[in-house]
Amino acid sequence: MVSNSILLNYSGTVEAAQTIPLNFRTNGTVEKVLVDEGDFIKKGQLLATINDTDAKNLFEIAQSKYQQATDAYNRLKSVYDKGSLPEIKWVEMETNLTQAKSSFELSKNNLEKCKLISPMSGIIGRRNIEPGMSSINLMGSPLEIVDINRVNIKISIPENEISKINKGIEADISVSAIGDKNFKGKVTSVSPVAEKFSRTYEAKIEVANTDLALKPGMVCDVKLYIPSTKSLVVVPYQSISKDSDGNTFVYTVDIRAKRAHKQIVTTGDYFGDHIEVISGLSSGQTIVSKGANKLSDNYLINW
DSSP: OEEEEEEEEEEEEEEEEEEEEEOOSSOOBEEEEOOOTTOEEOTTOEEEEEOOHHHHHHHHHHHHHHHHHHHHHHHHHHHHHTTOSOHHHHHHHHHHHHHHHHHHHHHHHHHHTTEEEOSSOEEEEEEOOOTTOBSSSOSSOSEEEEEEEEEEEEEEEETTTGGGOOTTOEEEEEEGGGTSEEEEEEEEEEOSSOOTTTOEEEEEEEEEOTTOOOOTTOEEEEEEEEEEEEEEEEEEGGGOEEOTTOOEEEEEEETTTTEEEEEEOEEEEEETTEEEEEESOOTTOOBOOSOGGGOOTTEEOOO
Protein backbone atom coordinates (compact mmCIF):
# COMPACT_ATOMS: atom_id res chain seq x y z
CA MET A 1 0.00 0.00 0.00
CA VAL A 2 1.34 3.43 -0.95
CA SER A 3 0.31 6.39 1.17
CA ASN A 4 1.13 10.09 1.65
CA SER A 5 -0.15 9.89 5.22
CA ILE A 6 0.29 7.37 7.99
CA LEU A 7 -2.75 5.90 9.70
CA LEU A 8 -2.34 4.96 13.36
CA ASN A 9 -5.06 3.24 15.38
CA TYR A 10 -5.60 3.51 19.12
CA SER A 11 -8.17 2.80 21.78
CA GLY A 12 -9.22 5.90 23.71
CA THR A 13 -11.26 6.91 26.73
CA VAL A 14 -13.55 9.94 26.94
CA GLU A 15 -12.78 12.46 29.69
CA ALA A 16 -14.54 15.66 30.68
CA ALA A 17 -12.75 18.78 29.50
CA GLN A 18 -13.04 20.17 33.02
CA THR A 19 -13.83 18.51 36.35
CA ILE A 20 -14.31 20.63 39.47
CA PRO A 21 -14.54 18.96 42.89
CA LEU A 22 -16.83 20.82 45.29
CA ASN A 23 -16.35 20.85 49.06
CA PHE A 24 -18.21 22.38 51.98
CA ARG A 25 -16.36 25.29 53.58
CA THR A 26 -17.27 24.15 57.09
CA ASN A 27 -17.87 20.91 58.98
CA GLY A 28 -21.24 19.55 60.03
CA THR A 29 -24.04 17.12 59.27
CA VAL A 30 -25.42 17.09 55.74
CA GLU A 31 -29.06 18.19 55.84
CA LYS A 32 -30.14 18.38 52.18
CA VAL A 33 -28.75 17.24 48.84
CA LEU A 34 -30.66 18.96 46.06
CA VAL A 35 -29.05 17.39 42.97
CA ASP A 36 -28.35 13.95 41.52
CA GLU A 37 -25.70 12.63 39.16
CA GLY A 38 -26.43 13.72 35.60
CA ASP A 39 -28.38 16.85 36.60
CA PHE A 40 -27.71 20.02 34.63
CA ILE A 41 -26.96 22.90 37.01
CA LYS A 42 -26.38 26.65 36.69
CA LYS A 43 -23.77 28.91 38.20
CA GLY A 44 -24.91 30.12 41.65
CA GLN A 45 -27.37 27.24 42.14
CA LEU A 46 -27.77 25.78 45.66
CA LEU A 47 -26.61 22.14 45.60
CA ALA A 48 -26.56 20.97 49.22
CA THR A 49 -26.74 22.25 52.79
CA ILE A 50 -25.24 21.44 56.17
CA ASN A 51 -27.31 21.75 59.35
CA ASP A 52 -27.05 25.46 60.17
CA THR A 53 -28.82 25.64 63.56
CA ASP A 54 -25.72 26.68 65.53
CA ALA A 55 -24.50 29.04 62.80
CA LYS A 56 -27.95 30.65 62.56
CA ASN A 57 -28.14 31.19 66.34
CA LEU A 58 -24.71 32.82 66.40
CA PHE A 59 -25.72 34.97 63.44
CA GLU A 60 -28.88 36.18 65.19
CA ILE A 61 -26.92 37.02 68.36
CA ALA A 62 -24.29 38.94 66.37
CA GLN A 63 -26.98 40.70 64.36
CA SER A 64 -28.74 41.82 67.56
CA LYS A 65 -25.52 43.13 69.10
CA TYR A 66 -24.64 44.95 65.88
CA GLN A 67 -28.08 46.59 65.84
CA GLN A 68 -27.68 47.65 69.48
CA ALA A 69 -24.23 49.10 68.80
CA THR A 70 -25.54 50.95 65.74
CA ASP A 71 -28.48 52.43 67.68
CA ALA A 72 -26.21 53.56 70.53
CA TYR A 73 -23.77 55.09 68.06
CA ASN A 74 -26.53 57.05 66.30
CA ARG A 75 -28.02 58.32 69.62
CA LEU A 76 -24.71 59.53 71.05
CA LYS A 77 -23.33 61.01 67.84
CA SER A 78 -25.41 64.18 68.23
CA VAL A 79 -24.29 64.45 71.86
CA TYR A 80 -20.65 64.07 70.80
CA ASP A 81 -21.07 66.63 68.02
CA LYS A 82 -22.31 69.16 70.60
CA GLY A 83 -19.24 68.53 72.76
CA SER A 84 -21.21 67.02 75.61
CA LEU A 85 -19.61 63.53 75.39
CA PRO A 86 -16.03 62.90 76.54
CA GLU A 87 -13.63 61.85 73.75
CA ILE A 88 -12.76 58.63 75.54
CA LYS A 89 -16.44 57.57 75.63
CA TRP A 90 -16.84 58.33 71.92
CA VAL A 91 -13.76 56.26 71.03
CA GLU A 92 -15.18 53.42 73.09
CA MET A 93 -18.48 53.74 71.23
CA GLU A 94 -16.74 53.61 67.82
CA THR A 95 -14.72 50.56 68.90
CA ASN A 96 -17.83 48.74 70.07
CA LEU A 97 -19.55 49.43 66.77
CA THR A 98 -16.55 48.22 64.76
CA GLN A 99 -16.28 45.02 66.80
CA ALA A 100 -20.02 44.35 66.58
CA LYS A 101 -19.95 44.85 62.81
CA SER A 102 -16.98 42.48 62.43
CA SER A 103 -18.73 39.81 64.53
CA PHE A 104 -21.88 40.24 62.45
CA GLU A 105 -20.02 39.86 59.13
CA LEU A 106 -18.11 36.83 60.44
CA SER A 107 -21.27 35.09 61.65
CA LYS A 108 -23.01 35.89 58.36
CA ASN A 109 -20.13 34.37 56.42
CA ASN A 110 -20.15 31.25 58.62
CA LEU A 111 -23.88 30.85 57.98
CA GLU A 112 -23.31 31.07 54.22
CA LYS A 113 -20.64 28.35 54.52
CA CYS A 114 -23.39 25.90 55.37
CA LYS A 115 -24.53 26.13 51.73
CA LEU A 116 -22.75 24.42 48.84
CA ILE A 117 -23.15 26.74 45.84
CA SER A 118 -22.17 25.88 42.26
CA PRO A 119 -19.33 28.08 40.96
CA MET A 120 -20.15 27.26 37.33
CA SER A 121 -22.73 25.77 35.00
CA GLY A 122 -22.30 22.11 34.09
CA ILE A 123 -23.39 18.59 34.95
CA ILE A 124 -23.16 16.74 38.25
CA GLY A 125 -20.68 14.01 37.43
CA ARG A 126 -20.39 12.43 40.85
CA ARG A 127 -22.37 12.55 44.10
CA ASN A 128 -20.68 11.20 47.24
CA ILE A 129 -23.03 12.53 49.94
CA GLU A 130 -26.41 11.72 51.45
CA PRO A 131 -28.42 13.51 54.14
CA GLY A 132 -27.23 12.58 57.62
CA MET A 133 -23.59 12.07 56.64
CA SER A 134 -20.85 14.09 58.29
CA SER A 135 -18.84 16.34 56.02
CA ILE A 136 -15.72 15.48 58.04
CA ASN A 137 -15.69 11.76 57.19
CA LEU A 138 -16.31 12.01 53.44
CA MET A 139 -13.91 10.15 51.16
CA GLY A 140 -13.21 12.61 48.38
CA SER A 141 -15.33 15.57 47.38
CA PRO A 142 -19.07 15.58 48.15
CA LEU A 143 -19.94 16.59 44.57
CA GLU A 144 -18.13 16.94 41.26
CA ILE A 145 -19.15 19.16 38.37
CA VAL A 146 -18.07 18.25 34.84
CA ASP A 147 -18.09 20.36 31.70
CA ILE A 148 -18.68 18.10 28.68
CA ASN A 149 -19.53 20.66 26.00
CA ARG A 150 -16.03 19.77 24.87
CA VAL A 151 -14.37 16.51 25.87
CA ASN A 152 -10.90 15.02 25.71
CA ILE A 153 -10.11 11.60 24.30
CA LYS A 154 -7.14 10.11 26.16
CA ILE A 155 -4.95 7.65 24.25
CA SER A 156 -1.68 5.86 25.06
CA ILE A 157 1.13 6.08 22.50
CA PRO A 158 3.87 3.39 22.33
CA GLU A 159 7.41 4.76 22.55
CA ASN A 160 8.22 3.68 18.98
CA GLU A 161 5.39 5.92 17.68
CA ILE A 162 5.60 8.93 19.99
CA SER A 163 8.00 10.83 17.71
CA LYS A 164 5.27 10.92 15.03
CA ILE A 165 2.60 12.48 17.27
CA ASN A 166 2.37 16.28 17.49
CA LYS A 167 -0.22 18.85 18.48
CA GLY A 168 -2.72 19.67 15.74
CA ILE A 169 -2.85 16.21 14.16
CA GLU A 170 -6.39 15.39 13.03
CA ALA A 171 -8.26 12.41 14.42
CA ASP A 172 -11.39 10.41 13.63
CA ILE A 173 -13.21 8.99 16.65
CA SER A 174 -15.81 6.22 16.59
CA VAL A 175 -17.84 5.29 19.68
CA SER A 176 -19.59 1.92 19.72
CA ALA A 177 -21.67 2.81 22.81
CA ILE A 178 -23.64 5.32 20.73
CA GLY A 179 -23.99 3.34 17.53
CA ASP A 180 -20.47 3.87 16.17
CA LYS A 181 -21.17 7.58 15.83
CA ASN A 182 -18.19 9.45 14.38
CA PHE A 183 -16.54 12.61 15.68
CA LYS A 184 -13.65 14.80 14.53
CA GLY A 185 -10.93 16.09 16.79
CA LYS A 186 -7.36 17.32 17.04
CA VAL A 187 -4.46 16.39 19.29
CA THR A 188 -4.09 19.15 21.90
CA SER A 189 -1.44 17.72 24.22
CA VAL A 190 1.28 15.07 24.20
CA SER A 191 2.99 14.09 27.44
CA PRO A 192 6.80 14.27 27.30
CA VAL A 193 7.10 11.66 30.06
CA ALA A 194 6.29 7.97 29.73
CA GLU A 195 4.04 6.12 32.18
CA LYS A 196 6.19 4.30 34.71
CA PHE A 197 4.89 0.79 34.11
CA SER A 198 3.35 0.75 30.63
CA ARG A 199 6.14 2.85 29.06
CA THR A 200 3.55 4.61 26.92
CA TYR A 201 2.95 8.32 26.47
CA GLU A 202 -0.39 9.98 27.09
CA ALA A 203 -1.93 12.18 24.42
CA LYS A 204 -5.26 14.01 24.47
CA ILE A 205 -7.58 14.84 21.59
CA GLU A 206 -10.13 17.62 21.98
CA VAL A 207 -13.58 16.96 20.52
CA ALA A 208 -16.65 19.20 20.29
CA ASN A 209 -19.59 17.54 22.07
CA THR A 210 -22.45 19.88 21.16
CA ASP A 211 -25.22 17.30 21.65
CA LEU A 212 -23.56 15.91 24.83
CA ALA A 213 -23.62 12.39 23.36
CA LEU A 214 -20.08 11.67 24.56
CA LYS A 215 -19.96 10.77 28.24
CA PRO A 216 -16.85 10.47 30.44
CA GLY A 217 -15.66 6.87 30.63
CA MET A 218 -16.85 5.82 27.16
CA VAL A 219 -14.36 3.75 25.16
CA CYS A 220 -13.73 4.72 21.54
CA ASP A 221 -11.64 3.84 18.50
CA VAL A 222 -9.24 6.56 17.38
CA LYS A 223 -7.59 6.98 14.00
CA LEU A 224 -4.75 9.49 13.67
CA TYR A 225 -3.64 10.65 10.24
CA ILE A 226 0.06 11.51 10.30
CA PRO A 227 1.04 13.64 7.27
CA SER A 228 4.13 12.55 5.38
CA THR A 229 6.32 14.54 3.01
CA LYS A 230 6.90 11.46 0.86
CA SER A 231 4.96 8.47 -0.40
CA LEU A 232 5.44 5.44 1.81
CA VAL A 233 5.13 1.76 1.01
CA VAL A 234 3.61 0.03 4.00
CA VAL A 235 2.54 -3.59 4.50
CA PRO A 236 0.90 -5.52 7.35
CA TYR A 237 3.60 -6.44 9.84
CA GLN A 238 2.39 -10.09 9.78
CA SER A 239 3.62 -10.35 6.18
CA ILE A 240 7.25 -9.75 7.19
CA SER A 241 9.47 -12.78 7.90
CA LYS A 242 13.16 -13.48 8.52
CA ASP A 243 15.18 -16.32 7.05
CA SER A 244 18.03 -18.29 8.66
CA ASP A 245 20.57 -15.75 7.36
CA GLY A 246 18.74 -12.87 9.09
CA ASN A 247 17.33 -11.44 5.87
CA THR A 248 13.95 -9.72 6.09
CA PHE A 249 11.58 -10.81 3.35
CA VAL A 250 8.01 -11.03 2.13
CA TYR A 251 6.34 -13.38 -0.31
CA THR A 252 5.14 -11.65 -3.46
CA VAL A 253 2.54 -13.33 -5.63
CA ASP A 254 2.79 -13.96 -9.36
CA ILE A 255 -0.91 -14.04 -10.10
CA ARG A 256 -0.60 -15.55 -13.60
CA ALA A 257 1.79 -18.32 -12.57
CA LYS A 258 -0.01 -18.76 -9.24
CA ARG A 259 3.30 -18.88 -7.39
CA ALA A 260 4.74 -17.14 -4.33
CA HIS A 261 8.27 -15.75 -4.57
CA LYS A 262 10.57 -14.80 -1.73
CA GLN A 263 11.46 -11.08 -1.94
CA ILE A 264 14.18 -9.56 0.26
CA VAL A 265 13.12 -6.17 1.65
CA THR A 266 14.40 -3.44 3.95
CA THR A 267 11.93 -2.27 6.57
CA GLY A 268 11.55 1.02 8.41
CA ASP A 269 9.20 2.24 11.13
CA TYR A 270 6.07 0.62 12.47
CA PHE A 271 2.79 2.45 11.92
CA GLY A 272 0.16 0.74 14.04
CA ASP A 273 -0.35 -2.73 12.54
CA HIS A 274 1.68 -1.85 9.43
CA ILE A 275 5.39 -1.45 8.77
CA GLU A 276 7.20 0.70 6.22
CA VAL A 277 9.13 -1.05 3.43
CA ILE A 278 12.05 1.18 2.44
CA SER A 279 13.27 -0.98 -0.46
CA GLY A 280 12.49 -4.26 -2.21
CA LEU A 281 8.86 -3.60 -3.10
CA SER A 282 7.08 -1.28 -5.47
CA SER A 283 3.54 -0.08 -5.86
CA GLY A 284 1.14 -2.59 -7.37
CA GLN A 285 2.82 -5.78 -6.18
CA THR A 286 0.67 -8.36 -4.41
CA ILE A 287 2.06 -9.87 -1.21
CA VAL A 288 1.01 -12.66 1.14
CA SER A 289 -0.24 -11.09 4.37
CA LYS A 290 -1.21 -14.26 6.28
CA GLY A 291 0.16 -17.80 6.41
CA ALA A 292 3.62 -16.85 5.11
CA ASN A 293 5.22 -19.36 7.50
CA LYS A 294 3.67 -22.18 5.47
CA LEU A 295 5.22 -21.05 2.17
CA SER A 296 8.58 -21.40 0.46
CA ASP A 297 10.17 -19.74 -2.57
CA ASN A 298 8.37 -20.54 -5.83
CA TYR A 299 5.53 -22.17 -3.91
CA LEU A 300 2.47 -23.09 -5.99
CA ILE A 301 -0.63 -21.32 -4.66
CA ASN A 302 -4.06 -22.90 -4.99
CA TRP A 303 -6.68 -20.16 -5.40
